[in-house]
Amino acid sequence: MTRMSRSLIVQIVGAVLLLTAAGTAWFLGTQGDGEGAAGGPGGFGNAPAPVIVAEARSDTVVERIEAVGTARARETVEVVAELDARVVGIGFEEGQRVTAGTVLVELKDSREQALLREAMARRDDAEAQLKRARQLLQSRNVSQARVDELRSEFDAAAARVAIIESEIRDLQIRAPFDGIVGLRDVSPGAYVSAGRRITTLDDIDVIRIEFSVPERFYGRLRPGLTVTSRTAAFPDRAFTGTVSRIDSRIDPATRSVRVQAEFPNEDGRLRSGMFMAVQVDLEERDTVILAEEAIVSQGERHFVFVVEDGHAHRREVVLGLRRAGEVEVRTGVLAGQRIVTEGVDRVRDGGPVRTLTADRSDAPQGSAPGAGAS
Structure with a gap:
């Protein structure tokens, strides 16, 4: 190989090496500028990451089921007939407010009234006989056994009167408590049997x-x-x-x-x-509230970036209740601290940040709008 050929080869190799070195330097320089501008890990620059921040604020939340x-109704009952009888009177209007004891329905009681008069006559007669026997007992003209027998007859007659009086009371259906009556299910003249619903009553x-x-x-x-x-x-x-x-x-x-x-x-x-x-x-x-977009979740753990002295610091937080666009922070952040709400994907722990307002055209993209802080 001639001397001229060797010289040409050396020149060509040198040129290739020079171009390679220049290209490598240019590539690394551009990559370093991009990473540094973003402030991401591994970058060659240290330019602040543009973010929007908002202050954590105190608020009151209510936990609900x-x-x-x-x-x-507090009290409710179906008003029913207790005896078989015919309706002779309606004492209420549907939807009316009534007081306890108001007569709602009257049932026919003519038979029971007749029986009551008969029973009262028997009771009065038994009482009169008992009085005479007690007087004769003092003069020993009647035995104690006869007096006791008459006493039993009087008690039975008085009990019969009480039974019939109770039946007559049952024929007057009364409101058991204050309330509003519902629709009635019977009409005057209708024959009702025991247990038949008349109306309802609600307090x-x-x-x-x-x-x-x-x-x-x-x-x-x-x-x-x-x-x-x-x-x-x-x-x-x-x-x-x-x-x-x-x-x-x-x-x-x-x-x-x-x-x-x-x-x-x-x-x-x-x-x-x-x-x-x-x-x-x-x-x-009382608790601390943050914008929901400030939360960075990793599995079951949650973090936020707190901005202090121009740098972002990652803090783990414990979340509580959520409401529209906001979340409660139980621990990890204090009210008044400035929290990154937009641009969290550009921030690294301890890295510098540059805060923007929400209406800046160079605000970071890809996050929901948040409150700005200057």
Whole structure:
């Protein structure tokens, strides 16, 4: 190989090496700029990552149980006839409010009245004979055995009078408590048999709503808890009551416990049988609230980035209740701390950040809008 050939080869190899070195330097330089600008791990630069932050704030949250239930009257009864008889009088209007003792229905009692007069006559006669016998007993003109016999006859006659008087009272059907009567099922002149329903009577001054609560909440239930309820009949109104009774047993089929709540109902809006949506307030507490998009989840663990002195620091947090667009933080963050809400994918633990406002055109993309902090 000639000297000229060797020189040409050396020049070519040198040029190739030079180009290779220049290309490598250019490639590494551009990669380093990209990583550094992003602030990601492994970057060659240290440019602050653009983020939007919001302050964690104090707020009050209420932990609730949601259920459905049915409204019941505090007291309810079917008014029925106790004897076979004919209806001779109706003493109420349907839907009327009545007081305890009001005569609702009168049944025919002419036969019982006649029997009562006969029984009273027998009782009076037995009483008169007993008095005469006691007088004769003092003069020994009658035996003690005869006096005792007459005493038994008088007691039997008096008992017969009491029985008939009770039957007559039963022929006057009265309201057992204050309440509102329902529709009547009989008409004047109708013959009713014992047990026949006449009407219904409901005490709705206080309404009871019965509902079921999952077993896991049983230990936190107690009488006096606030209950809010709504019904489709009055969609714009919320009714407020309190837990009054908790069943002593858990239903093994549904793994739930029955609960009763009482609601004042002076205006009578709520009626027995209504379908009710129920919320039970278990606990009201002051806590820290964050925007939901600030949370970074890794399996069952959750983190946020707290911005301090221009750097982002990752903190593990324990979450609580969730509501629209927000989440409760039980531990890990204090109210007033600045939390990254947008751009969390650009941030590394301890890395520098540059805070933007929510309306900046260079705000990080791919996250839901959040509150800005400057």
